[in-house]
Amino acid sequence: MEAGRIVTGETIHPSNCPICGLDNDCGNLSGKPRGTCWCSRESFPDEIFDLVPSHQMNQSCICRDCLSAFKNGRQDEKAE
Incomplete structure (x- = not known):
């Protein structure tokens, strides 16, 4: 995900x-x-949806890279 x-x-x-x-x-x-898309086998933390602008909610899917970056960031926070 590009900062x-x-x-x-x-x-x-x-x-x-x-x-x-x-x-x-x-x-x-x-x-x-x-049910065969990659996202069907993933869990999306509720907090990731806070990053989606309200006008885009339910319009398109979050990509694998953003999901992974979000999860990795959360894991880093838990380790601190």
């Missing part, structure tokens, strides 16, 4: 992550059977 990246109107698209604006690799959009 300070601002998601603009041009990046708001179902295939773009609402946090970083990059491709979210959504399996549902690519036509994979429901």
Whole structure:
């Protein structure tokens, strides 16, 4: 996830992550059977949704990189 990246109107698209604006690799959009996308095997902490602007909530999926960065950041906080 790029620090300070601002998601603009041009990046708001179902295939773009609402946090970083990059491709979210959504399996549902690519036509994979429901439940086979990478995100179906992941857990998303409730707090990660605080990073999603309200107008983008439920519009597109958070990407794997942002999820991983968020989880790693949380683990670092717990270790302190």
